[in-house]
Amino acid sequence: MGADTDVGSGSTRTGEFREEASRPEGDRDLPLSERITRNPGPAATWAAVVAVLIAAEFGAIVSGLLSVPPWGWVGGLVPGVVEPVAALLATVAERGAELPTITSRSVIDNTGYQTPSGWEGTTLGLSPAVAWALRVAVIYTYSFTWLLVGWWGYTLYRRHYRIPDWTPRDDVVNRFRRHSWGLFGLTIVFAFVVMALFAPVLGPTTVDQNIENPYENRIDYYNDETGQVESIFVGEANGDTQSRGQGDNNVGPLEYDQYDRFHPFGTLPDGKDLFTFMASGARVSLLVGLTSLGIAGGFAMVFAMLTAYYKGLVDLGVVIAGDSIQAMPQLLFIILASFVLSDTWIAEVYNGGLVLAILFGITGWPALWRAVRGPALQVSEREWIDAAKSYGQRPRVTMQKHMLPYVVGYFLIYASLSLGGVIIGIAGLSFLGLGIEAPVPEWGRAVSAGQPYVATQSWHISLIPGILVVIIVTGFNALGDGVRDAIDPESDIGDGGNENVAAGGGA
Amino acid sequence: MSRHARDDNVPLNADATSSRDLALEVENLRTVFHTEHEQIHAVDGISFNIRRGETVGLVGESGSGKSVTARSILGLIESPGEIDPASAIRFEGDNITEYTESEYESIRGDGIAMVFQDPLSTLNPVYTVGNQIKEALSLHQDLRGTAATERAIELLEEVGIPDAARRVTEYPHQFSGGMRQRAVIAMALACAPEVLICDEPTTALDVTIQAQIIDLLMDIQAERDLSILFITHDMGVIAEVADRVNVMYAGEIVESAPVEPLFAEPKHPYTRGLLRSIPSTQTSGDRLETIKGEVPTPNEPASSCRFAPRCPKSFEECSEVAPIPTAVGDDPDHDAACLLYPESMTTDEAVAHHRPADDGGEQ
Amino acid sequence: MGRWEYFLKRVLLMVPIVFLGTTVTFLILRVGPIDPAAAIIGPSGDTEAYAAIRDSLGLDQPLWIQYAEFMRDLLTLQLGESWVVVRGQSVWELVGVYGPRTLWLGFWSILIPIFVGLPLGFYAGLNPNTLADYIASFGGIVWRAMPNFWLAVIFVSVLTQSDALFGFSWGDWLVETQIVTPPDLSGLWEPTQFLGALKAILPAALVLGSASMGNEMRIGRTAVLETKNANYVEMAKAKGVPGRLVVWKHMFRNALIPLVPVITGEAFLLLGGSVLVETVFAINGLGYLFFQATINGDVPLVGSLMFLFILLSVGINILQDFLYTVIDPRVGYDGGA
Numbered sequence A: 001m002g003a004d005t006d007v008g009s010g011s012t013r014t015g016e017f018r019e020e021a022s023r024p025e026g027d028r029d030l031p032l033s034e035r036i037t038r039n040p041g042p043a044a045t046w047a048a049v050v051a052v053l054i055a056a057e058f059g060a061i062v063s064g065l066l067s068v069p070p071w072g073w074v075g076g077l078v079p080g081v082v083e084p085v086a087a088l089l090a091t092v093a094e095r096g097a098e099l100p101t102i103t104s105r106s107v108i109d110n111t112g113y114q115t116p117s118g119w120e121g122t123t124l125g126l127s128p129a130v131a132w133a134l135r136v137a138v139i140y141t142y143s144f145t146w147l148l149v150g151w152w153g154y155t156l157y158r159r160h161y162r163i164p165d166w167t168p169r170d171d172v173v174n175r176f177r178r179h180s181w182g183l184f185g186l187t188i189v190f191a192f193v194v195m196a197l198f199a200p201v202l203g204p205t206t207v208d209q210n211i212e213n214p215y216e217n218r219i220d221y222y223n224d225e226t227g228q229v230e231s232i233f234v235g236e237a238n239g240d241t242q243s244r245g246q247g248d249n250n251v252g253p254l255e256y257d258q259y260d261r262f263h264p265f266g267t268l269p270d271g272k273d274l275f276t277f278m279a280s281g282a283r284v285s286l287l288v289g290l291t292s293l294g295i296a297g298g299f300a301m302v303f304a305m306l307t308a309y310y311k312g313l314v315d316l317g318v319v320i321a322g323d324s325i326q327a328m329p330q331l332l333f334i335i336l337a338s339f340v341l342s343d344t345w346i347a348e349v350y351n352g353g354l355v356l357a358i359l360f361g362i363t364g365w366p367a368l369w370r371a372v373r374g375p376a377l378q379v380s381e382r383e384w385i386d387a388a389k390s391y392g393q394r395p396r397v398t399m400q401k402h403m404l405p406y407v408v409g410y411f412l413i414y415a416s417l418s419l420g421g422v423i424i425g426i427a428g429l430s431f432l433g434l435g436i437e438a439p440v441p442e443w444g445r446a447v448s449a450g451q452p453y454v455a456t457q458s459w460h461i462s463l464i465p466g467i468l469v470v471i472i473v474t475g476f477n478a479l480g481d482g483v484r485d486a487i488d489p490e491s492d493i494g495d496g497g498n499e500n501v502a503a504g505g506g507a
Numbered sequence B: 001m002s003r004h005a006r007d008d009n010v011p012l013n014a015d016a017t018s019s020r021d022l023a024l025e026v027e028n029l030r031t032v033f034h035t036e037h038e039q040i041h042a043v044d045g046i047s048f049n050i051r052r053g054e055t056v057g058l059v060g061e062s063g064s065g066k067s068v069t070a071r072s073i074l075g076l077i078e079s080p081g082e083i084d085p086a087s088a089i090r091f092e093g094d095n096i097t098e099y100t101e102s103e104y105e106s107i108r109g110d111g112i113a114m115v116f117q118d119p120l121s122t123l124n125p126v127y128t129v130g131n132q133i134k135e136a137l138s139l140h141q142d143l144r145g146t147a148a149t150e151r152a153i154e155l156l157e158e159v160g161i162p163d164a165a166r167r168v169t170e171y172p173h174q175f176s177g178g179m180r181q182r183a184v185i186a187m188a189l190a191c192a193p194e195v196l197i198c199d200e201p202t203t204a205l206d207v208t209i210q211a212q213i214i215d216l217l218m219d220i221q222a223e224r225d226l227s228i229l230f231i232t233h234d235m236g237v238i239a240e241v242a243d244r245v246n247v248m249y250a251g252e253i254v255e256s257a258p259v260e261p262l263f264a265e266p267k268h269p270y271t272r273g274l275l276r277s278i279p280s281t282q283t284s285g286d287r288l289e290t291i292k293g294e295v296p297t298p299n300e301p302a303s304s305c306r307f308a309p310r311c312p313k314s315f316e317e318c319s320e321v322a323p324i325p326t327a328v329g330d331d332p333d334h335d336a337a338c339l340l341y342p343e344s345m346t347t348d349e350a351v352a353h354h355r356p357a358d359d360g361g362e363q
Numbered sequence C: 001m002g003r004w005e006y007f008l009k010r011v012l013l014m015v016p017i018v019f020l021g022t023t024v025t026f027l028i029l030r031v032g033p034i035d036p037a038a039a040i041i042g043p044s045g046d047t048e049a050y051a052a053i054r055d056s057l058g059l060d061q062p063l064w065i066q067y068a069e070f071m072r073d074l075l076t077l078q079l080g081e082s083w084v085v086v087r088g089q090s091v092w093e094l095v096g097v098y099g100p101r102t103l104w105l106g107f108w109s110i111l112i113p114i115f116v117g118l119p120l121g122f123y124a125g126l127n128p129n130t131l132a133d134y135i136a137s138f139g140g141i142v143w144r145a146m147p148n149f150w151l152a153v154i155f156v157s158v159l160t161q162s163d164a165l166f167g168f169s170w171g172d173w174l175v176e177t178q179i180v181t182p183p184d185l186s187g188l189w190e191p192t193q194f195l196g197a198l199k200a201i202l203p204a205a206l207v208l209g210s211a212s213m214g215n216e217m218r219i220g221r222t223a224v225l226e227t228k229n230a231n232y233v234e235m236a237k238a239k240g241v242p243g244r245l246v247v248w249k250h251m252f253r254n255a256l257i258p259l260v261p262v263i264t265g266e267a268f269l270l271l272g273g274s275v276l277v278e279t280v281f282a283i284n285g286l287g288y289l290f291f292q293a294t295i296n297g298d299v300p301l302v303g304s305l306m307f308l309f310i311l312l313s314v315g316i317n318i319l320q321d322f323l324y325t326v327i328d329p330r331v332g333y334d335g336g337a
């Protein structure tokens, strides 16, 4: 690791981090920025690596960040003032998307056609399958590099800049590093998040071209009969590449269709590419899932703090409120509420994603709150809380400073468990034709589309989405288990009544 | 108290302790735990016995193998643990290590009963105290129904629980710590055992309650002529209750002696260290000494003195030769496993005495 | 506080919960952005019919009167009638037709996991770290991660074509049954009828119980592992209690305690999950009825059904507390919940 020759050189022990590099005593009370100025070596090396990583994806990062808010909707809220700004930002986002990045489609292009003399249009004349696989490999390598760089940055901080040699959190981290089941979960979850983040470039084609606007886009292909390169609307091409179980009507996983398009997961019954659909669906699921968790988690944590601090009547009130919400079966409640809200403006944000997120959030908090209530109560009985009270600390500060940090870990466990549940729930609703509006991809809709063909050669349509859900939910559960064992190796929480956090309302 | 019991007995020479007077005899007991990486010799070839009506102490720091010894006697060792087939535990003339599980069930409780360290967790929280005592009564005394309830109440009274008729229907969580331990003792008595193993019965309790429980145990012993194996890490408690003491360290018995000579003239450096760490034997003003370091995990057969790393007297051979129990001084009952003994020999001779025979030693 | 006082307190706590839940339902249906009358009549309705519906539902009255009547009707169990799904039929009659199917499904989807998941979990816990344990544990983890609706789709497809796929016809096996159809619940006391109804519901019950099965297995395993190492189990052995009795008396009941909320929690999920499973298997139960009522805008029916669901979940809650109180004497002690 390059420049850190002066401090702790050569003594990097990966297993045991209590072994600290010597820090000059004078650094003790300085703020972090000062500590970095004193010893800029490691931080500079790290920053340089990060800069390279950012540069490699600069365009995508800018456009990615800026395209998250629904600009059309935001602009519509306050016409006049906000609208032009929103429009400008939206343009910046589009421009950013055009900047070349190492993962962009144009760098490794997998669209092309096969002429008698070989592949045309693809990068270096590779076959589309190879080109696509290469791009996927680049994306995942890039992402996992980030993960490693992040970990490396943390270890640098721990060795060179952090004031205490050791904090209890180090033990948690070390325990997690040795928890192979948890690491397995982390890997799956990370791979899923990458799939969601890079959805637009992961698919062999794009949602816009292949799924949402197939009659506005054309593709070139080589016509064997005429010996010419011809072009065709994607929509028409899709019509010829349907997977409907019988005869020639099937494009299975890892197959090419007659227009030389490669389909890693095969095609949907309407001829669209299943992989592109799934990658984009992952993005929707994750976004809705995280938003709903943010909402549910916010409620749960605030209530946990309040009930643990004040107990008594406050606790009773939240118990009743939580039980009342839970008395209405979650999935049924969401079906009802999304029907009631279906004609309002809020239902249009993110094609119904926001409503779903809110509904999963307000129906999900009681379970989360129950899960963190115990630990919150426990910490509220500790001496240091009484001490804080006794010298007149304000309740809000006591809760934030002395109680919250202790409970956050437990929250993470259940957040991980329940995210899997929410993903199942969203898929279940879209299976019924509710929730996320078509044609925006959502996994449940693929299961539904493939339902008639499960026992035919087009089995992939329903099966692949289901298997992916199983893998991802298992991943989230494993991650939750790992975090739990890391935070609290003795405990048996997570067993018992809280299991149902992860159940997605029974979907 | 029990000390008199021994005085009434036959003189203390080896021949007189025929097996009829022995309540329990442990010979060369080895209990091994097989883990993924290594074998832990939790109990590594110990021998001792308990005479009728006598209290024998087993003392040592935590991790020395005391509790495994108790569980081995009761046949409660489960996979991955295993008792070496060459070991013998003789109870009523039988080598019970050869017993099947169902044969073992017939002597557990009846023959040998046990009182555990933490009274709260040794009582099943979902059954009343009475229910659990009556379970023992029905198993061992064939008492059922009202007869059993009455007997249970009597037993609770016997162990000094007030208002026993009401308490018999209460659940463990409704008892205080000391009362719970009394209830556990009542449960053990309900089995009418001959040998009672007490595994740190007072450690989880307050000091004042400790004293009461010890008095209770001593009274019961006097009344019922029980033989007790008393396990503790507390030298002070041992001094009060035991007739003879075995000091255990890392799976081995390093010193055994009747209680007076042991406290008056401890021989093994470890025993001396333990005694120095009792507050009451300190002259005032002195800092309380503790033995530095921890009990090592005995993960291979002994090839040296396991105490050597912590021993103030250790010398070179200590890390080469495993000492064997050797009589020290005149008292035939006083043994220590240390290369410094027998005292009558020079160090070289003594080392040669301890060296295994095939190494050219005399034994 | 005694155990039964605690139980009574829990039951009393259910009163505000029913009240609050019903109020939320009212708020959503009457104060929310939909007009119940417009929803009932659909896009084609004429103004006259519209006015008539508004009038008969009392929608023109002040909100607080609407609320009072809504609550009064539901709490006195006057559930009204359906306006769209089966026009004019009383809700009680509808529940009489649709309810038994859901109950039948629910009954088996709770029972099957208990009789399959629990023994497997206990077995795994009694024999930890054996191959059987690993298979059971891993199977449980994967099994409970499967989305119900997806599993249902797979079951339906595989079973309807079992003849072609495996040369074994599920439909003709033992008694002839359809796969995607409501179970015939008439004459359950006759063995063949009973068998037929059971067989018809079996795949759906397995699916709906899948998560429970995984959970019960996992928790059963940990619970047994924990109680197995508990000191009172060692004590029981030390006082000579025979091995079999140790397992049944001293381990089983203690291991059940953490399982109570799991089992009752499953019953909860079942209410929600029934929508999807009933739809895929075309069981026409309460979940399916609720779904149909919602997408067809049958607001009065939706409200009444939601009220019934609230009563059901509260009932399950009370059952859970009852079981707790019976099994665990520590309940209510220390104010423990």
Ligand code: SF4
Pocket (backbone or CB within 6 Å): B268, B269, B270, B305, B306, B307, B308, B309, B311, B312, B313, B314, B315, B318, B323, B337, B338, B339, B340
């Ligand atoms: S043998 Fe050596 S090390 Fe062991 S106790 Fe004796 S003197 Fe100490």
